[in-house]
Amino acid sequence: MNTGEYTYPRYLAAKKTVDDRALNSRVFQHVQEYLSEEREEGLNILEIATGIGTMIPRILSLPLTGKVYYHAIDLSPDNIASAREYLAGWAAENCEDFRPFGDNQFKLKVNAAEITVKLECADIFSWIADNMNLRQWDLLIANAFLDLIDLNRQLPLLADLLKPAGAFYFTINFDGETIFQPVSDPAFEKKLMDAYHKTMDARITAGMPSGDSRTGRHLFTALPAAGFDILSAGSSDWIVFPKAGKYEAEEGYFLHFIVQTVTGALQESSVIDSGRLQQWGSERHQQIKNGQLTYIAHQLDFYGERNK
Numbered sequence: 001m002n003t004g005e006y007t008y009p010r011y012l013a014a015k016k017t018v019d020d021r022a023l024n025s026r027v028f029q030h031v032q033e034y035l036s037e038e039r040e041e042g043l044n045i046l047e048i049a050t051g052i053g054t055m056i057p058r059i060l061s062l063p064l065t066g067k068v069y070y071h072a073i074d075l076s077p078d079n080i081a082s083a084r085e086y087l088a089g090w091a092a093e094n095c096e097d098f099r100p101f102g103d104n105q106f107k108l109k110v111n112a113a114e115i116t117v118k119l120e121c122a123d124i125f126s127w128i129a130d131n132m133n134l135r136q137w138d139l140l141i142a143n144a145f146l147d148l149i150d151l152n153r154q155l156p157l158l159a160d161l162l163k164p165a166g167a168f169y170f171t172i173n174f175d176g177e178t179i180f181q182p183v184s185d186p187a188f189e190k191k192l193m194d195a196y197h198k199t200m201d202a203r204i205t206a207g208m209p210s211g212d213s214r215t216g217r218h219l220f221t222a223l224p225a226a227g228f229d230i231l232s233a234g235s236s237d238w239i240v241f242p243k244a245g246k247y248e249a250e251e252g253y254f255l256h257f258i259v260q261t262v263t264g265a266l267q268e269s270s271v272i273d274s275g276r277l278q279q280w281g282s283e284r285h286q287q288i289k290n291g292q293l294t295y296i297a298h299q300l301d302f303y304g305e306r307n308k
């Protein structure tokens with residue numbers, strides 16, 4: 001992704017408060033109930049594409065007991081380095097005990113739970129192919145990731161990670177609507193958004209299709225077909241707007257990054273004039289600086305169990 005002067009780890013850090021508001025609380029309630037079940041043999045959680053690890057404290061802040069093992073994987077070494085710092089910063093304020101050990105591993109105590117976290121830099125699909133970790137996980141998590149993969153080909157590989165009655169929590173799955181306001185030229189804005197969404201549908205990674213601008217709705221059929229029973233689903237739209245001309249926390253940075261992502265994706269477009277695109281980007285960046293831009297992305301969250 002060409003994101004110019006913006007850095008991905010800082011974008012993921014800025015995205016945290018946007019996700020906090022967006023994550024569907026009814027769907028999350030199922031995760032909380034599932035994790036509160038008694039398990040003599042401990043709890044094994046795998047998070048794929050963890051980024052800088054912002055999901056880890058959300059889960060570890062739940063009332064967990066006993067032994068918990070949380071393994072978080074991401075492709076990017078920069079993200080994993082940031083995840084190390086992010087976790088240490090959170091633990092310093094929220095854990096009784098926090099001890100790094102071995103290679104990117106950490107022991108921590110939160111309330112009644114003895115937790116081990118392992119961060120690992122890997123391509124999840126190579127990791128699955130190389131490891132004997134199939135069918136050992138109680139909970140599989142992916143936040144803002146499934147819209148980057150080829151659902152038909154790659155979702156079944158993820159289902160194989162779970163124990164027979166294991167659960168999944170797949171969140172912030174993009175679903176076809178990107179809205180920027182105000183709109184000065186509705187026809188151009190529509191053309192631009194349609195073209196942007198088409199770049200998601202045409203994305204190729206390692207020579208294979210990877211991504212879909214309507215992943216959210218497609219998951220209603222793709223998840224059961226891959227071996228996942230959906231027990232709960234709900235919307236998790238990102239909604240960012242200024243209050244009295246100011247954005248919360250680092251959300252101005254988040255918005256700049258999103259605008260840069262749209263213009264970067266369409267740089268080589270044959271349907272969008274490059275001068276007009278540049279003008280659109282400059283106007284949107286200026287609206288963020290002025291505290292005038294509102295941004296909405298439609299997304300869906302899912303919770304359920306492995307179905308065989």
Ligand SMILES: C[S@@+](CC[C@H](N)C(=O)[O-])C[C@H]1O[C@@H](n2cnc3c(N)ncnc32)[C@H](O)[C@@H]1O
Nearest residue numbers: 012049050051074075076079122123124143144
């Ligand atoms: C949109 S970010 C979401 C990160 C994090 N889950 C969050 O919501 O903050 C997508 C993440 O997927 C990671 N990623 C992409 N392909 C991957 C792969 N094949 N294996 C592991 N991680 C991958 C990227 O490095 C990036 O951190």
